Amino acid sequence: MTDSNLEFKTDPNKKSRADSKADSKTHSKTDTRIQSSKLPKKEDFSEWYHELLMTAEVVDNRYPVKGMCVWFPFGFAIRKNVYGIIRELLDPDHQETQFPLLIPENEFMKEAQHIKGFEDEVYWVTSGGTSPLDVKLALRPTSETAIYPMFKLWIRSHADLPLRIYQIVNTFRYETKHTRPLIRVREITSFKEAHTAHATWEDAAAQVETAIERYSEFYRRLAVPFLVSRRPAWDKFPGADYTIALDVVMPDGRTLQAGTAHHLGSTFARTYEITYEAENGEQKLISQTCYGISERCIAALVSVHGDERGLVLPWEVAPTQVVIVPILLGDKEKVLEVSRNLLEKLEAACVRARLDTSDERPGAKFYKWEMKGVPIRLEVGPRDIEKGVVTLARRDGVKKAVPLKDLLTAIACEANELQAVLYERAKQFRDGKIKEVTSIDEAIEQTEGGVALVPWCGNEECGHELEDRVAANILGEPQGQSFPEAACAVCGRVSTGRTYMARQY
Numbered sequence: 001m002t003d004s005n006l007e008f009k010t011d012p013n014k015k016s017r018a019d020s021k022a023d024s025k026t027h028s029k030t031d032t033r034i035q036s037s038k039l040p041k042k043e044d045f046s047e048w049y050h051e052l053l054m055t056a057e058v059v060d061n062r063y064p065v066k067g068m069c070v071w072f073p074f075g076f077a078i079r080k081n082v083y084g085i086i087r088e089l090l091d092p093d094h095q096e097t098q099f100p101l102l103i104p105e106n107e108f109m110k111e112a113q114h115i116k117g118f119e120d121e122v123y124w125v126t127s128g129g130t131s132p133l134d135v136k137l138a139l140r141p142t143s144e145t146a147i148y149p150m151f152k153l154w155i156r157s158h159a160d161l162p163l164r165i166y167q168i169v170n171t172f173r174y175e176t177k178h179t180r181p182l183i184r185v186r187e188i189t190s191f192k193e194a195h196t197a198h199a200t201w202e203d204a205a206a207q208v209e210t211a212i213e214r215y216s217e218f219y220r221r222l223a224v225p226f227l228v229s230r231r232p233a234w235d236k237f238p239g240a241d242y243t244i245a246l247d248v249v250m251p252d253g254r255t256l257q258a259g260t261a262h263h264l265g266s267t268f269a270r271t272y273e274i275t276y277e278a279e280n281g282e283q284k285l286i287s288q289t290c291y292g293i294s295e296r297c298i299a300a301l302v303s304v305h306g307d308e309r310g311l312v313l314p315w316e317v318a319p320t321q322v323v324i325v326p327i328l329l330g331d332k333e334k335v336l337e338v339s340r341n342l343l344e345k346l347e348a349a350c351v352r353a354r355l356d357t358s359d360e361r362p363g364a365k366f367y368k369w370e371m372k373g374v375p376i377r378l379e380v381g382p383r384d385i386e387k388g389v390v391t392l393a394r395r396d397g398v399k400k401a402v403p404l405k406d407l408l409t410a411i412a413c414e415a416n417e418l419q420a421v422l423y424e425r426a427k428q429f430r431d432g433k434i435k436e437v438t439s440i441d442e443a444i445e446q447t448e449g450g451v452a453l454v455p456w457c458g459n460e461e462c463g464h465e466l467e468d469r470v471a472a473n474i475l476g477e478p479q480g481q482s483f484p485e486a487a488c489a490v491c492g493r494v495s496t497g498r499t500y501m502a503r504q505y
């Protein structure tokens with residue numbers, strides 16, 4: 001799979017590593033200049049990640065504003081499929097909507113805690129043409145202060161509750177740290193933010209649990225395992241009562257916060273005077289939640305499954321699910337005819353299939369479609385046709401001959417199997433990266449390339465000391481698990497408390 005004259009639209013200055021690894025086999029008289037090659041090793045995660053996003057054409061980071069990337073059409077097709085799952089999971093009881101990008105300063109500045117959390121990251125629009133604006137406008141860093149003044153107008157009585165809306169929009173944050181495509185950006189292009197309003201605090205708490213369940217289902221469908229924890233008080237969303245977060249363990253052992261759900265209590269309701277008339281006629285403050293997922297979900301998807309040959313995409317989100325590669329030897333017309341029939345059959349079964357009839361060598365085609373993460377490749381050659389079979393190659397390396405007559409069943413079966421293999425492999429990787437420790441020294445060692453589970457009494461001072469001495473972040477208390485008593489790694493007090501610690505993206 002190395003003989004190719006493929007030209008990916010990557011950085012023109014980038015040197016091809018291919019020449020040294022060239023497979024000198026030539027399948028024709030054509031002069032095949034070998035350019036295809038493996039990506040950097042996945043152990044060199046940062047380099048691998050950047051090259052993969054460019055070579056597989058997910059996002060292009062050459063746009064001339066720091067921290068702002070362009071989705072390649074192929075990457076955007078992945079995004080559409082991934083966000084299609086989110087919509088499918090939310091639509092039964094949420095309504096999709098869209099609010100303006102600009103938020104007037106007076107509304108934005110109303111909620112003091114919230115503002116404090118975002119003040120260093122906000123972009124401001126200060127003039128319209130050449131005239132300075134009377135009221136400055138913020139580019140939303142998140143939309144609470146855009147949405148809640150409208151909630152005040154929309155919510156009248158208990159009959160209007162619960163109210164659940166969401167939007168998928170871009171938001172802006174002036175990141176001063178090192179930016180990284182899809183992970184730390186100044187324009188978050190694909191922020192799915194849901195906002196809900198409820199009659200009671202308990203109803204809102206139940207909604208936070210529902211949100212985490214939906215997100216868990218979402219990541220299961222991406223075959224991406226995660227950790228769920230309750231963020232410590234000093235790391236919760238500005239203005240929230242509490243925050244539950246999903247973190248994905250990345251290939252280098254650092255964690256990526258890949259989804260959060262916040263119980264907002266009545267903090268914003270008080271600020272924006274959002275009340276409803278209860279059944280007894282009394283005016284009451286609503287309770288609220290908000291929860292979000294950004295394109296970090298795609299960073300996680302790409303990073304967890306990808307390998308040195310490119311993307312590995314689960315069936316459900318792959319823009320191309322099956323590629324047919326005709327092996328044009330012998331009776332070429334026959335091979336093409338069988339291939340075209342196959343394509344029709346797959347398309348009729350609603351499979352996103354492609355027939356690659358380009359002039360490239362089969363090896364080059366294999367390389368190209370592997371880079372794109374296509375779950376299943378079908379090779380159609382004259383000898384296979386004689387035997388009534390095609391060769392089915394799964395992106396995880398499994399290869400077998402499949403009878404043409406059973407092909408659709410076989411594909412469905414292999415797609416499920418691939419999903420199961422990817423998920424299992426990813427779970428093993430995650431579990432291998434988590435270790436229970438008992439002391440600060442062990443926590444330091446473990447967080448160098450993984451996640452430490454540390455005994456912590458829950459005291460805030462101990463928490464800050466842990467973060468300082470371990471030089472890693474407290475992700476928080478694991479949810480849905482219980483632990484035996486152990487001595488706090490800082491003060492020695494015995495409790496059943498634990499926290500995950502990791503270096504975070």
Ligand SMILES: [Zn+2]
Nearest residue numbers: 457462488491
């Ligand atoms: Zn302690």
